Amino acid sequence: MSELLRINDLHVAFPTDDGLVRAVDGVSLTVSQGETVAIVGESGSGKTVTSLSVMGLHKKGTAEISGSISVAHDGGFLDVITASEEEIRSMRGRSVAMIFQDPMSALHPYYKIGDQLAEAYLVHNPGKKKEAAARAVEMLDLVGISEPAQRAKEFPHQFSGGMRQRVMIAMALMNSPKMLIADEPTTALDVTVQAQILTLLASLQKEFNMGILLITHDLGVVAQVSEKVNVMYAGRIVEQGGVDDIFYNPMQPYTLGLLKSVPRISATGSERLKAIPGQPPSLISLPAGCAFAPRCEYIKFADSNACATQMPALVGTSAGHTSRCHIDESKRQASFAEAMKEVR
């Protein structure tokens, strides 16, 4: 499987009047052909900022970016951070396309659906209007919109939320990208429609062997569609691994806390939820050590001084499964295994 995206030690910070907001703090991950890699985290954890960086969508001057983002483009790799605006524009939509969360605001209300789709094609194939219009209809058909030729002449307000998200997917596929970034693609949708869209994405991925970077806060969606998972907290990846590693053998207290606090439709009914106490830190004044330390209930198993002063490195125990935590491995295993029994 060839790699499509390599993010290495990405830092993104935004200077504000109140201080520097460290939105992304040393993120590294890769996405290969045919696989779905999820970034999961709560609001403000830096997942969307990461995805916008890949698309080169941060305005120069408003964000301080360092590290490298290599995107497979035209047979080679393009470093989005150092590339010129022109190079990025030729990559955007053609090598990597993006689906946004809110299909209501991502479509222009005054233009016909077909024309908006065609525009995405014309950017990379100037002048080929007929081809673009035909491709628009073809893509609408592909994403399951009935009577595509007719629907292409309609406006966004004539489409339901789920249909609009299908249009967004069709638009992303106009230039047959090798990779798709889906930023909360189903968050604005109802569960029954969400199930339709997730099924559609999975079948398109299979058909075109695309790599998908899925940004979401929903652990259920992650469990359903992804192979690899990155858990983010306060701008950092705190745990990285295969989907089974993360859900059945978490190594980081925050991941474990998330798994324990998410309500499940369960056999036992309504037992009390195990909430994580406290709230995420401000990105302006992050704790010097582990950002999760003030909320961590396992801090008793670690050298609390280390937790407060040193950021733990992302280290692994097994192949491809890494986490940031100071807790002594032997103590962790026993207590986490006990806690995982309560989950489910």
Next chain:
Amino acid sequence: MSKEIILSVTDLTKHFPVKKSKDRKKAVVKAVDGISFDLHAGETLGLVGESGCGKTTAGRTILKLTEPTSGSIVFEGQDITKFKHGKMTSLRAQMQIIFQDPYSALNPRQTIGKIISAPFEIQGVNPTGGVKNAVQSLMERVGLNPEHYNRYPHEFSGGQRQRIGIARAIALKPRFIVADEPVSALDVSIQAQVINLLDDLQREDGISMVFIAHDLSVVQHISDRVAVMYLGKVMEIGPTANLYHSSHHPYTKALLSAVPQPDPRSEKSRERIILSGDLPSPINPPSGCVFNTRCWKAQDKCRTEVPQLVQLGGTQVACHFPE
């Protein structure tokens, strides 16, 4: 359940008129179209459904924040359906609401102290020990620092703002609360905190609650009984355990199977019922059973005859061909 009935809703409808329909007839949006249920003291009824199914309108109509079109609402033995504004105001101390969006539910120009003390002021209640004291003990109860009495809403996070909204709702010790999607704007770790808080308050004060949500896993955790709504009608209603484990309505089954669970192994092998299409328009709902356009079991009878809610096993179901 032998407990006393706090609230009894019978055949409640709420239709909103729509201006200028295509055929120039008076069109209405049938947001709530004939729902009935009883709520017992200390009980939580979960109201679930997709957006546009009428769950929020149902909640607001029960509180008479919008006037019902027809049907009756009996609260603690009084028929409040025809109560006018003045009479309702004095009742409001007993029935409160918690809103979905903690950002727009709080006046940004008022301090937290002012916001939480509003119920006392409106109802002319003078709590023992003074208003400030009462507000601060409320703040403590919902897990806020009482010293933050003079702060403004923007200084709080989403979860904390929701706590402020809850403190305001419980200030006058109401008997009944409508919680309209109180946790859907919150992150998972915070969501669990707020659900637990609501659970505690309800248990301690014996409050009856209608808990409106689209998230079935959240509803299961907090409700004693659950009603599933679709296009303004109740499709199935019953005790939580029965509804989640032996539901009879195809829509309930589809809804339950669509919720992704944080369990990759079972997720990847699970059979899922994928409903086709979207929710039909509530202006022109399908004839017969409103679910028939998306139901895989629909037959001719479903297109002509409206199914009534009937007891089947552990739940009441409105379906001609229940599972």
